[in-house]
Every structure is written in C-alpha cells, then in structure tokens.
Amino acid sequence: MPLTLLRYGLRPRHVSFRDIPPTPELKRGYDVVIIGGGGHGLAAAYYLGKAHGIRNVAVLEKGYLAGGNTARNTTTIRSNYLTEESIRFYKEGVGLFATMSDDLGFNIMFSQRGQLTLAHSEGALRSFHLRAEMGKHMGTRTEVVDAKTVRDLCPHVNLDLGGLHEVTGGLWHADGGTARHDAVAWGYAKRAAELGVEIHQRTEVTGFRKAGDRVTHVVTGRGEIAAGQVLQAVGGLNGQVAEMAGFRLPIRCFPLQAMVTQPLKPFLDILLSSADLHTYLVQSSRGEIVIGGGSDPYQLASTRSTLDQKEHLAEGALHLFPFLHQVKLLRQWTGITDMTPDYSPIMGASPLQNYWLDCGWGTWGFKATPVAGKRMAEAVATGRVPDLLRPFDLRRFDRFALVNEMGATAASH
Amino acid sequence: MKLLTCPINGPRNITEFQYLGPVRGASAERAGELVEALFYHENPLGPLKEWWRHTPSNTVFIAERHTVSDEILATWLPNRRPD
Numbered sequence: 251m252p253l254t255l256l257r258y259g260l261r262p263r264h265v266s267f268r269d270i271p272p273t274p275e276l277k278r279g280y281d282v283v284i285i286g287g288g289g290h291g292l293a294a295a296y297y298l299g300k301a302h303g304i305r306n307v308a309v310l311e312k313g314y315l316a317g318g319n320t321a322r323n324t325t326t327i328r329s330n331y332l333t334e335e336s337i338r339f340y341k342e343g344v345g346l347f348a349t350m351s352d353d354l355g356f357n358i359m360f361s362q363r364g365q366l367t368l369a370h371s372e373g374a375l376r377s378f379h380l381r382a383e384m385g386k387h388m389g390t391r392t393e394v395v396d397a398k399t400v401r402d403l404c405p406h407v408n409l410d411l412g413g414l415h416e417v418t419g420g421l422w423h424a425d426g427g428t429a430r431h432d433a434v435a436w437g438y439a440k441r442a443a444e445l446g447v448e449i450h451q452r453t454e455v456t457g458f459r460k461a462g463d464r465v466t467h468v469v470t471g472r473g474e475i476a477a478g479q480v481l482q483a484v485g486g487l488n489g490q491v492a493e494m495a496g497f498r499l500p501i502r503c504f505p506l507q508a509m510v511t512q513p514l515k516p517f518l519d520i521l522l523s524s525a526d527l528h529t530y531l532v533q534s535s536r537g538e539i540v541i542g543g544g545s546d547p548y549q550l551a552s553t554r555s556t557l558d559q560k561e562h563l564a565e566g567a568l569h570l571f572p573f574l575h576q577v578k579l580l581r582q583w584t585g586i587t588d589m590t591p592d593y594s595p596i597m598g599a600s601p602l603q604n605y606w607l608d609c610g611w612g613t614w615g616f617k618a619t620p621v622a623g624k625r626m627a628e629a630v631a632t633g634r635v636p637d638l639l640r641p642f643d644l645r646r647f648d649r650f651a652l653v654n655e656m657g658a659t660a661a662s663h
Numbered sequence: 664m665k666l667l668t669c670p671i672n673g674p675r676n677i678t679e680f681q682y683l684g685p686v687r688g689a690s691a692e693r694a695g696e697l698v699e700a701l702f703y704h705e706n707p708l709g710p711l712k713e714w715w716r717h718t719p720s721n722t723v724f725i726a727e728r729h730t731v732s733d734e735i736l737a738t739w740l741p742n743r744r745p746d
C-alpha cells in the first residue's frame with residue numbers, strides 16, 4: 251500500500267479515478283438483490299463476490315451510499331458483551347476490523363485504543379465482573395479495574411470522589427477501538443464494484459412480487475427486477491420493508507442522537523463510557539470529541555433532534571470532563587434505529603424461502619459490519635445459516651430463546 | 664420544549680411524562696397471542712396510540728401521535744375517547 255501510494259505520488263501526470271462507479275441501468279434480474287446500501291449490505295455484496303464467486307449482484311440504496319446509520323454512528327467497536335453467543339460473534343467482527351485496511355487496500359483507520367466503561371456503584375461493578383469473566387472465558391481482553399487504574403488509563407477524568415457519581419472502578423476492554431465509518435462502507439463498495447457487483451443509488455424498493463413463499467421480483471422506483479435471492483439490510487426501516495414483503499418483525503423505531511465538539515488537542519486516547527450517566531466519549535483523529543448516549547425516550551421514525559437529549563449528552567460529558575464547559579459543538583445529528591426486544595440482531599432466514607434478514611441492528615451494528623457481511627454472504631451463497639449466526643434467528647422469539655444484551659448495550663453501543 | 668397535553672393537567676413539558684409504549688392489539692392473556700404481545704409491538708409510520716403517564720400527578724392516559732412528524736394528535740383518559 252505505501253509503495254503504491256509513493257509511486258502514484260511521484261507520477262508526473264495523475265489519472266483521476268472514482269472509487270464508486272456511477273449508478274448503471276438496472277438489468278432484468280440478478281442472482282442476488284441486496285436491499286440497503288449501508289455498511290452491512292455493501293459488506294455482504296463484497297463477500298458474495300470475493301468469497302463465493304457470486305457477482306451478478308445488485309445493491310439497491312434509496313438515498314446515497316451509506317447515508318443511513320452507517321454515516322451516523324459513533325464507531326464504537328468492541329466485543330465485551332454478556333452472552334457466549336454474542337461474544338463469539340462480535341469477537342470475530344473485531345478481528346476482521348484489525349485486518350480490513352490490508353484486506354481491502356483501503357485505509358479504514360482502525361484504531362484499537364481500548365474501551366473503558368466506568369462504574370459508579372457496586373451494582374455496576376458486579377455486572378462488570380460477570381462480563382469480564384465471560385469475556386476471559388471466550389478469549390477476549392476484558393477485565394475489571396479499580397479507580398486507580400481508571401486514573402492511569404484516563405488521567406483527565408473526573409473521579410468525583412465523595413460525590414454523587416464517584417467512580418468505583420471500571421471495565422477495561424483492550425480489544426475495543428474505532429474505525430472510520432464512511433471508509434468501511436466505501437472500501438467494501440469499491441472492491442465489490444470491482445468484482446462486478448452493481449451499486450444502484452437513489453433506487454428505492456417499494457414492493458415485491460411473490461409466487462407462494464418466494465419473492466420473484468423486487469419492485470423499485472426505477473422498475474421491476476427479477477431476483478434469485480434477496481437480502482434485506484435497511485437499517486432503521488427494517489420493520490417497514492419486511493411488512494412490504496408480507497411478514498412482521500419484532501422491531502420498534504427509536505431515534506438515537508449524537509454530536510461532536512470543535513477539535514481540541516489530544517487528551518483522550520481511549521474510548522470512555524459511563525453506564526450510569528448514559529454518556530460515552532471518544533476523541534476523533536481530527537481532535538473532535540464525539541459524544542453519544544442513550545436512545546430517545548419514545549418511538550419515532552424521524553431523524554429530528556431534541557434539545558433535551560443534546561443537553562443530557564452535554565451534562566454527562568461535563569460531569570466526566572468539567573473542563574469541556576466552554577467547548578463549542580460543531581455538529582449534531584440523529585439516526586433511526588431498529589430496536590429488538592433483546593438488544594440483539596436478527597440474522598438468517600425469514601418466513602420466505604429466498605429472502606434473508608440482516609436487521610435489528612439498533613444502536614450497536616457498526617461493529618458487526620464485516621462479520622455480518624461475511625457470514626450473511628455465506629448463508630445466501632450456501633443456503634445454510636452458519637452456526638455463528640444461528641442464535642440470532644428470527645424464530646428465537648417464538649421459542650423464548652432471547653439473547654439478552656440490554657445491560658451490555660444500553661450506554662455504549 | 665415539546666408540549667404534551669395531559670387530559671387532567673393540560674399542556675406540560677414532555678419531560679414530565681413517562682412513555683409506556685403502544686396500546687397493544689394483542690393480548691398477553693390469550694396463549695396464541697403471547698409472543699405477539701410480548702415481542703411484536705406496533706411500529707407504524709403514521710398515527711400510533713400509546714400509553715403515557717404524567718409523572719408528577721400520576722395520571723395515566725392515551726395519546727395519539729404521528730411517528731414520523733412527532734405531532735401529538737389527541738390525548739384522552741382511558742375509556743373516555745373524545746368523538
């Protein structure tokens with residue numbers, strides 16, 4: 251990679267190139283139609299072409315590429331979940347991030363700087379012990395640390411000794427990190443397109459034609475196309491698109507908000523989160539402080555923001571770093587998240603024969619972009635759902651076999 | 664500040680209210696509807712009837728709200744739906 255760059259830089263005349271080809275005409279049909287051009291859909295497209303030689307594939311995106319939650323997330327990558335099923339899955343995801351820049355030849359700026367979640371109570375510490383033990387058992391780097399280690403890891407944090415939110419310790423996850431969200435999507439899109447996958451932007455799916463329990467055609471704003479297999483990965487609108495296909499999902503839409511400050515000198519070189527304050531912070535490579543937290547209090551399918559939620563995020567951030575009190579906010583935004591009852595995704599088969607689900611990613615799915623793409627491609631290509639994904643089957647709700655990750659998800663995503 | 668009209672106390676800041684979720688079509692007491700009642704909540708793009716509680720006065724009531732525009736269309740006490 252660096253050598254190629256050097257050679258390119260030294261070349262007297264630069265040939266311009268574009269990473270993502272312009273949207274082509276729709277063909278009459280495709281072996282696989284992927285609905286949703288976010289990170290998940292694009293990763294699946296890449297792996298279908300790369301690992302399974304399936305290249306007659308169309309990705310249909312109603313807006314612009316990766317403009318949904320892939321563009322809006324705060325890029326926390328981690329595997330410190332609670333259940334065995336989740337840790338095994340997310341651990342594979344973290345591993346794929348570590349090699350992604352090399353695999354794609356596209357710099358996704360993965361930075362494995364570790365994530366620290368603060369405990370302000372004995373109760374929080376107890377639940378951290380459980381997560382640390384599960385993490386160790388599953389071979390991830392997750393441990394409970396005391397307040398002194400918290401200070402060493404994050405010298406500027408307000409420990410609030412004797413105060414309402416005194417820091418009693420934390421959960422240190424050395425495997426945690428961040429990556430550039432846009433680059434992840436563009437990297438997959440670029441390489442998928444090179445393999446022959448067609449990426450259709452501004453192409454909204456509006457319905458389906460079915461024969462029995464198979465989808466035969468996908469109806470779009472630009473015409474109808476025949477489909478061998480269909481993969482649905484539409485982020486916040488997963489419930490609605492499933493209804494178009496004729497079945498319901500256990501999903502509710504909630505807004506999730508975030509914001510960034512003006513750039514500051516580097517002072518925070520880990521990901522920091524507090525479950526009690528419902529706030530987490532990370533300093534981007536530009537120096538901006540990215541601030542995120544809990545979801546909106548009620549259901550909504552809109553990307554509007556609220557002052558209440560922004561003030562709440564600011565309050566948490568100021569509690570942890572009081573010296574931020576005069577820092578200005580640069581940008582703020584919202585995404586619509588598709589929340590499941592157990593804070594785990596829905597991956598695998600659907601009630602239809604040739605229709606696959608990669609949805610219910612709620613507030614936590616960026617970190618799963620590579621692993622979900624890779625494993626969903628495997629399911630679509632082979633017709634068999636990989637063991638890694640089986641616990642996340644839609645039918646788990648009928649069996650009351652939930653994968654409960656609420657406690658390990660709520661404040662950190 | 665977003666306002667929500669409590670049928671007893673009138674318009675109040677929405678931060679005074681607790682969201683209790685959609686009014687459910689399915690019943691948790693009928694075996695066949697249990698999974699539906701527990702996990703498959705109403706999630707329309709449009710008007711949604713939902714339970715709210717005005718916390719200071721402990722008034723539980725129903726609001727009809729549009730889930731895309733966030734407009735609150737009507738509020739009423741249970742069983743006292745205005746015509």
Ligand SMILES: Cc1cc2nc3c(=O)[nH]c(=O)nc-3n(C[C@H](O)[C@H](O)[C@H](O)COP(=O)(O)OP(=O)(O)OC[C@H]3O[C@@H](n4cnc5c(N)ncnc54)[C@H](O)[C@@H]3O)c2cc1C
Pocket residue numbers: 285286287288289290291310311312313314315316317318319320321322323324325326327453454455456483484485486487491506507508542583584585586587608611612613614615616617618662663
């Ligand atoms: C504020 C915020 C912070 C977050 N922070 C984190 C975090 O720190 N870590 C983490 O792991 N996750 C986080 N998430 C969650 C994460 O962003 C998502 O789970 C993930 O990006 C989902 O990717 P996706 O490709 O499935 O969906 P998306 O990126 O939303 O892509 C779906 C695409 O489908 C398209 N689409 C929808 N309907 C149609 C249709 N009918 N036809 C065609 N296309 C359609 C949309 O336009 C969209 O581009 C956060 C989310 C938000 C909102």
